[in-house]
Amino acid sequence: MNTPATPRAIITLLFLSACFSFSGTTHAGWHPDPDDDGINSQYDLCPYIYDPLQGDADGDGVGDFCDPDYAPPTLGDRVSDLRIEHITPYGAWLSFTSPYDNYTYGWEAVAAWSTIPGELTTVAGFDSAAARGDLMELGRIHADYGEKNEEPIILTDLEPNTTYYVAITPGSISDGYDPRISNIVSFTTRPISLPSPPDVHPRVYATPAFITKLKTRRANNDSGWTKWENTIRAKAQSEGTRRYCFDAALLYQVTGNAQDKTTALSIFNSSITYWENTVLVNNAFRWENAQLGACLDLLWNDIDSSLRNRAIRAYLEDDEYNITDRVLRRDDTDEFASFPRNWIVDGLVACGASGIDPALSDRACAILETGHRLWHGVQLVKARRERGKYAQSDGLKPDGTAYGQGTQLYWLEILLALSNAGESIDTYGPHIENALKSMFLYLFTPTRKGFVSMGDVEAYTDNFSIEPNSYQLRRANGGVLGLFSGVLAQTGRTQAAGWVQHLLSKRYDVDPVNKVDGTTVYRLMFETDEIPKVDYTKALDTFFHAEGFGVVFDRTSWEDNASYLMFRAGWNTVDHVHADVGHFQFFRQGKWLTHESIAYGGLASCLGHNIWVMKTGDTGGGACPGGFGQNFFAQNDNSKSLILKTSSGYDYTYVTAEMAGAYNIFKEHDLRNFNSVQRSLLWIKDHSGYGVDTLVMLDRIETSANAEADAIGYYQLHLDENPSIAGKRATTTLGNQQLVVDVVTPTTAALSTISPSGSPGGNSDQAIYTHRLRVDPGTNGHLVNMITVLRGSAAGVSLDQPIAVNSSTLQGTYTQGTLVLMPTSPIKDKGASLTNASATVSTTSALTVFITGLKKDTGYSLQATQSGASLTISVSPNGNLKSDEGGVLGVRIDSARNIVPIEISYMIFNDDFEGMGS
Numbered sequence: 001m002n003t004p005a006t007p008r009a010i011i012t013l014l015f016l017s018a019c020f021s022f023s024g025t026t027h028a029g030w031h032p033d034p035d036d037d038g039i040n041s042q043y044d045l046c047p048y049i050y051d052p053l054q055g056d057a058d059g060d061g062v063g064d065f066c067d068p069d070y071a072p073p074t075l076g077d078r079v080s081d082l083r084i085e086h087i088t089p090y091g092a093w094l095s096f097t098s099p100y101d102n103y104t105y106g107w108e109a110v111a112a113w114s115t116i117p118g119e120l121t122t123v124a125g126f127d128s129a130a131a132r133g134d135l136m137e138l139g140r141i142h143a144d145y146g147e148k149n150e151e152p153i154i155l156t157d158l159e160p161n162t163t164y165y166v167a168i169t170p171g172s173i174s175d176g177y178d179p180r181i182s183n184i185v186s187f188t189t190r191p192i193s194l195p196s197p198p199d200v201h202p203r204v205y206a207t208p209a210f211i212t213k214l215k216t217r218r219a220n221n222d223s224g225w226t227k228w229e230n231t232i233r234a235k236a237q238s239e240g241t242r243r244y245c246f247d248a249a250l251l252y253q254v255t256g257n258a259q260d261k262t263t264a265l266s267i268f269n270s271s272i273t274y275w276e277n278t279v280l281v282n283n284a285f286r287w288e289n290a291q292l293g294a295c296l297d298l299l300w301n302d303i304d305s306s307l308r309n310r311a312i313r314a315y316l317e318d319d320e321y322n323i324t325d326r327v328l329r330r331d332d333t334d335e336f337a338s339f340p341r342n343w344i345v346d347g348l349v350a351c352g353a354s355g356i357d358p359a360l361s362d363r364a365c366a367i368l369e370t371g372h373r374l375w376h377g378v379q380l381v382k383a384r385r386e387r388g389k390y391a392q393s394d395g396l397k398p399d400g401t402a403y404g405q406g407t408q409l410y411w412l413e414i415l416l417a418l419s420n421a422g423e424s425i426d427t428y429g430p431h432i433e434n435a436l437k438s439m440f441l442y443l444f445t446p447t448r449k450g451f452v453s454m455g456d457v458e459a460y461t462d463n464f465s466i467e468p469n470s471y472q473l474r475r476a477n478g479g480v481l482g483l484f485s486g487v488l489a490q491t492g493r494t495q496a497a498g499w500v501q502h503l504l505s506k507r508y509d510v511d512p513v514n515k516v517d518g519t520t521v522y523r524l525m526f527e528t529d530e531i532p533k534v535d536y537t538k539a540l541d542t543f544f545h546a547e548g549f550g551v552v553f554d555r556t557s558w559e560d561n562a563s564y565l566m567f568r569a570g571w572n573t574v575d576h577v578h579a580d581v582g583h584f585q586f587f588r589q590g591k592w593l594t595h596e597s598i599a600y601g602g603l604a605s606c607l608g609h610n611i612w613v614m615k616t617g618d619t620g621g622g623a624c625p626g627g628f629g630q631n632f633f634a635q636n637d638n639s640k641s642l643i644l645k646t647s648s649g650y651d652y653t654y655v656t657a658e659m660a661g662a663y664n665i666f667k668e669h670d671l672r673n674f675n676s677v678q679r680s681l682l683w684i685k686d687h688s689g690y691g692v693d694t695l696v697m698l699d700r701i702e703t704s705a706n707a708e709a710d711a712i713g714y715y716q717l718h719l720d721e722n723p724s725i726a727g728k729r730a731t732t733t734l735g736n737q738q739l740v741v742d743v744v745t746p747t748t749a750a751l752s753t754i755s756p757s758g759s760p761g762g763n764s765d766q767a768i769y770t771h772r773l774r775v776d777p778g779t780n781g782h783l784v785n786m787i788t789v790l791r792g793s794a795a796g797v798s799l800d801q802p803i804a805v806n807s808s809t810l811q812g813t814y815t816q817g818t819l820v821l822m823p824t825s826p827i828k829d830k831g832a833s834l835t836n837a838s839a840t841v842s843t844t845s846a847l848t849v850f851i852t853g854l855k856k857d858t859g860y861s862l863q864a865t866q867s868g869a870s871l872t873i874s875v876s877p878n879g880n881l882k883s884d885e886g887g888v889l890g891v892r893i894d895s896a897r898n899i900v901p902i903e904i905s906y907m908i909f910n911d912d913f914e915g916m917g918s
Contacts, residue, residue, distance in 0.1 A: 123179055252264050275314035450471055451473070483526060611716070757769075859880060
């Protein structure tokens with residue numbers, strides 16, 4: 001019967017909702033109009049493609065430029081659907097669908113732009129554009145016919161407030177251009193001007209007003225200033241290295257101390273000599289942190305014009321060299337953030353400044369413009385972008401736990417410098433807050449003794465004595481947090497700035513002796529009693545979906561003993577990112593039950609994760625031995641590797657990801673073994689700490705028609721102890737906790753173990769320090785449906801044997817009084833969802849039922865029919881039970897077969913792509 005909840009039950013559900021709802025939002029897609037076409041995404045027919053005209057030729061509610069059936073290319077003909085994803089002051093981001101079958105090395109293409117209507121309709125027009133320098137080679141396109149290009153076309157060389165016409169065509173500068181020229185798109189770039197700060201110094205990281213504020217804080221014995229003044233002074237004086245020039249100069253400006261001035265000038269003069277005698281490139285250029293320019297800014301009024309000119313000349317030569325003599329790679333995302341930081345800071349110091357050689361001022365303005373173009377043309381688009389490669393609206397930096405912290409520093413330094421120069425950053429306050437959440441608050445383990453690790457990680461073993469397998473809290477993290485507080489306060493987000501102050505006092509309030517590095521000065525500047533401390537655990541939901549890069553974080557509470565889940569699946573192929581699509585980690589009662597084998601690179605970057613290890617054919621680009629694992633050169637079309645749906649509530653968290661793009665190679669081989677590789681995970685939560693946390697995982701793999709016979713491999717779980725195996729059950733005892741893994745289907749599955757090949761520590765290319773449970777489906781057929789139940793509990797707790805439940809439409813398992821049903825067909829990023837479905841389980845007891853794969857936020861009818869010992873669950877549309885934002889329907893069914901809905905998600909974000917083009 002389909003009995004609705006009684007009034008008493010409804011009251012209880014409303015009470016639960018009130019108790020467990022929190023202020024704020026988990027929706028990391030903060031921008032109301034991410035494609036900047038002037039239409040709020042809530043009403044935009046094409047929310048991620050620029051389309052102010054809102055065309056919908058077939059009337060299906062999907063904008064033309066998002067609709068795959070609008071202007072599709074003809075095989076072997078021209079690109080017919082070149083479209084705009086974003087417009088900036090300096091150009092645009094564009095995408096298209098490939099009209100060509102991929103071949104071994106892809107096809108070359110160029111993009112050209114013109115202000116002359118009709119010029120680009122011919123090859124001669126492309127020649128003219130090339131002669132003006134208005135043409136860019138796109139390199140090789142590796143998308144197959146009907147696939148979206150994997151790398152967005154990003155133009156940053158255009159002029160503001162100008163109408164342009166852009167087209168692409170096969171070809172290259174050396175080989176000429178193909179007459180199969182694409183459709184032409186037209187747009188007008190945004191108006192903008194370079195920042196023009198007042199002709200006073202300092203004016204970049206600090207201003208005269210800020211110096212006055214620091215003097216007041218010092219006079220009032222502000223605890224943050226008092227904590228760091230003497231330790232930073234001692235470090236600057238004892239080391240006397242370039243990295244402390246800014247620190248010493250700032251101390252002098254605030255204290256007026258003669259020794260501080262002497263230290264600063266000594267470091268400053270030696271820095272000039274170093275820059276004059278050294279060509280700084282690559283990491284050396286980045287790690288100078290624009291220190292010479294920033295220090296000059298503070299000492300400007302204490303030196304003469306000849307010394308100013310000398311310093312500016314020294315750093316401009318290296319700035320200019322790094323612009324003209326090398327290519328800045330967008331996929332090296334930490335480098336791409338740091339170089340504009342250097343150019344913007346150096347440019348702001350001298351551009352338009354009096355008291356220097358005017359020619360140097362002009363050169364500094366040119367440097368500033370270069371940095372400004374990359375900032376507005378690339379970085380700020382990432383901050384708004386919610387879908388596709390480089391989407392970072394969620395604030396998560398794809399360089400991982402370690403490098404992402406440094407990358408975030410470069411972003412914040414640019415924001416601070418431009419804000420002080422008069423350029424408003426308030427619009428990006430939500431993005432900055434998202435970055436704080438994704439790079440710190442949600443990245444913390446429940447104990448907050450370390451971070452969950454992702455990507456390249458160095459120097460992690462020091463944390464093993466504190467919390468094994470968590471990335472350590474490094475002193476540099478505190479410096480980044482200090483800058484977070486300053487920038488957030490500058491955007492008016494005082495609550496978030498207060499979260500930082502609270503976090504600094506609780507987790508970074510250590511004895512500062514020997515805890516100073518080049519970023520600690522931001523604690524001196526921004527750790528302050530003036531901003532009230534705010535406990536973020538009282539304000540934030542436990543769930544956060546960083547949807548751009550594709551990471552889900554959730555925990556049962558903000559208490560130290562909480563259970564915690566991290567799941568990762570999204571765009572890849574950027575520097576310091578591992579082959580970890582589909583990886584998850586689970587933390588319970590103060591320890592990791594399963595996690596990755598932390599490493600910088602090498603073998604562990606490929607096999608150090610809880611992923612499927614399958615045949616890709618990639619033997620040259622990554623660290624996967626023999627072409628097994630995931631691809632370094634993976635497909636990045638947004639439909640190929642992404643989190644499709646996710647939702648979370650008090651009782652459960654759900655996530656489904658498509659991962660085929662991580663296994664299909666597009667460079668040097670055209671090997672696409674997999675049509676679909678999906679992982680669905682439903683976490684049924686234990687809030688008591690004494691019960692059982694249950695993760696039901698469905699892995700569904702479908703190979704392509706021409707796939708190699710041995711394409712399907714196995715998946716693995718990383719563990720700290722060797723598991724004991726009995727049939728299809730593996731049990732690992734981890735101190736006072738245990739992890740029990742049961743493979744429910746297929747019947748052919750087999751379990752085995754792989755021993756550690758190393759121990760934690762160092763950066764050995766081949767060391768995997770964890771034990772591994774290998775789960776082999778036992779078949780190399782066209783289709784694999786594998787259901788695994790992972791349960792965390794106290795050691796020695798007896799657990800039942802999960803039962804397989806299968807029908808033509810649903811598959812799942814019945815365990816611990818809970819029935820979990822998932823669709824037999826793959827989840828789609830757009831199109832039909834599961835509608836009518838049923839399955840039967842043998843039970844007469846009360847039970848909880850979760851059904852996934854439904855249409856989001858939709859009414860359904862559910863029938864529970866008992867026939868002897870068999871219970872049949874049937875679901876159909878148009879009822880009074882409502883699915884959540886992830887398409888999950890949860891109910892409790894008592895022994896009389898009355899049905900009470902589980903409170904639907906109160907803290908959710910869904911990445912359901914139905915009706916949305918990408």
